[in-house]
Amino acid sequence: MKSARNIAISLLFVTVLSLGVLGLTVSDETLTPRWVSDQLLVSAPKLHFISGKSLERLRNGATVPFDFQLSISAGRGNPALQRALERFVVSYDVWEEKFRVIELRGRKSRAHLTAAAAEAWCLENIGLGTASINPSLSLWLRLEVRSAESKAPLQLSDDSGMSLATLIELFSRQPRASQEHWAIETGPFKLTDLKR
Known part of the structure; x- marks a missing residue:
């Protein structure tokens, strides 16, 4: 008969393995907010989404869209007070071994980037x-x-960059099993605590 310790270790192993299969990242990633000109911006230097299957698709010549949702709430798990949603399309130049990123709403782009620089941009x-x-x-x-998916349609609206229907579709449901996804939280903090 298995000891309680062996059962606990087995359960821990299964839990960690399950999180990995679901695409959740188990690490010491940090999300750092900063307040710039009445905008709350973030950095996450340890978040690497240009990796795994997405990186493989890029190196095979595909473009890979990434959907981002940044939300702020008055408590962990509470409804969002505000949210921003954006889609960035990443491509890879196999000759230069550099990345290009296009932000769809504002039609801004940046090229000749390393993976880390593309993620930061x-x-x-x-x-x-x-x-x-x-x-x-x-x-x-x-x-x-x-x-x-590169062929996933995107409905843009003139005022906010994405339609409400698209926002609901993208982030109100669980990611598909084959879809890579990452989530990071930080808090609690106050805007007054942040450097301006």
């Missing part, structure tokens, strides 16, 4: 307005990134 181009948020409120910040 995506984060630099998504932010949340802070004008309607009480600066002394305790906040939680969540970043979600999902890879998407």
Whole structure:
């Protein structure tokens, strides 16, 4: 008969393995907020989404869209006070061994990037307005990134960059089993605690 210790170790192993299969990253990733000109921006230097299956697809000549959702709430697990959603399309130049990123809403792009620089550029181009948020409120910040199929349609709207229907479709359901996805949270913090 197995000892309680062996059963606990087995359960821990199965849990960690399950998280890996689901595409969740188990690591010491950090999400760092900063307040710049009434915008809340983030950095996550240990988040590497240009990796795994997505990197393999890029090296095989495919373009890979990544959907980002940055949301802020007044407590962990609470409804979002505000959210920003953006799609970035990444491609890879096999001759130069560099990446190109296009931000679809603003039609901005950057080329000749390393994987880390491409990831950082995506984060630099998504932010949340802070004008309607009480600066002394305790906040939680969540970043979600999902890879998407290159042929997945995207409905753009003139005012916010993405239609409400697309937002609901992308982030109100669980990612598909074959879809790579990452999520990082940080909190609690107050806007007044951040350097401007």
